[in-house]
Amino acid sequence: MKRRNFLKIAAATLATPALNISRAWAAEPGAPLPIPEVMEIGPDAGNTLDAIRGTHEFIAGAPSETWGYSQDYLGPLLRFRRGRTANISVANRLDEPITAHWHGMHVPGYLDGGPQLAFGPGETWAPELPIDHPAATLFYHSHVHGRTGPQVYRGLAGMIIIDDPEIDDPLPRNYGVNDFPLIVQDRGFDRSGRMTYNLGMMDRMHGFRGDEILVNGVIRPKLTVPAGLVRLRILNASNSRVYDFRFNDGRQFYQVASDGGLLNVPLATTSLQLDGAERAEIVVNFSDRSPVSLVSHDIGMGGMMNGGMMGDRGGSMMMDDRGMMGDRGMMGMAGNSGTTLDIMSFDVGETAPVGPASLPTTLPADAPELGDPVRRRDFTLNMHTGGMMRGMMGRDGQMMGINGEPYIMDRIDETVRTGETELWRINADMMMRHTFHVHGTSFRVVSQNGRSVDPARIGWKDVVRVQGPTEILLRFDKLASQETPFMYHCHILEHEDAGMMGQFTVT
Ligand code: C2O
Ligand code: CU
Ligand code: CU
16 A cells, blocks of 8 residues: 555656756636537638638747637637528648548538638638538638648637527527636646647657646636536537546536537536547536536546556546556556646526526437348557657657558549448557548447447437547448548547548548
8 A cells, every 4th residue: 555655656746847847837717618619501602711821829928829819819609590501711821731520410521621622822712601500519621631630739629519490409508697608728838838749758658748727718717607507519629638527516407419519418517528629518516605616627648548547546546556558558657647637617697597497308409210130340549650669759740540551642442332331440550549520421339348338328329539449330421432431430620630540531
């Protein structure tokens, strides 16, 4: 027991970057949560997203150079209505190619904003999007091959809400009143408090992780909520960091939606794990009026190894009774530091509660039947497709891959036919934890690590954690050509940029 405690302390000391000791700033929590401006996108022309440079003071007195879509950092909340056509034009006022990818949206390949649709400085891309997606919380971001990590990090990202006029949304839905977007990201800052994106060897391997957590672009903000039910739409827009959100008083809340839209029933829980690019909508009851914080464990690199994720055990587990080489793997020392990260705080205002006073027992989830698969495809996510050292040093940036091949834009990896249900089986080499994201459709998770998954608890997904063999069931009804295929990839942005991505046509 003694030895174990000692090792824990030693590991925690090692895991603390020296930077923290010498830095000349301290983040001040408690600034009000900014609520992104809404841009309703309908059939009329005139809605423009300008990709621009800006400056943003994450740390008071230390302006960072940032990018945004029509803002200094991040972009407006885009609101689309199902069944309607949406016209949007995206102008590139930066000095490198960008895209605007509608992550999670069911649109054909030529409208999807993937890497093939990159457009250069001074150019404008003006897609006309037929909105054919159930009510959901989605994500938009730039998706230039090899540059997605730095571009999203700088700020080219935002949230999308799809409304479905055909359903009667029984949940809190007054935007900015009892329905709030929370875009969660981690960022690193240098000694003077300016945002940095420096990839060390560990970041190249496991994905970038920063020490400070932002919500809607602000470090540890505060939100004043009404004393009733409040809906939080949480998007993990971090490059790689994983969160297991919970409240510091352990209160129960309800998950009501995942990536692709509403669940069948509200799911009572006390913690919510989101990998990069995953979304969840939760409903929290604040009628007890007590202030509370949203927190997460600081899930370290050990947590990025297979079997390294914490479940409800939490805490500091890198030195368990099996010792360092237990199932936490060789990265155990840099595992979960045991630290709790404060994400943001809530206090309850004087305004009378608005919206529903209770949750319905069932939700109007979208429920198309997928049926039995007619085909199976296997994907192995590879940490290196060439020389190990070359990959780790990142000298050519294209060392990772899928099924032995790094991504190449003019190679089509798979051809899929519309309307045919398929089973995709995803695996990873080197015991690494990843995610798998598919463009163009939403899927069901069938099993993870050989255990079957109850679709009602997970809902419709477009990103799934891969921590062992993972099976998903999916079907496409949007087309994607050879010129503008759909992508599948790990959504750890540094893995994606290093080539862990493939592409497919749908004909
Ligand atoms: Cu979030 Cu291929 O995208
Ligand atoms: Cu996507
Ligand atoms: Cu990965």
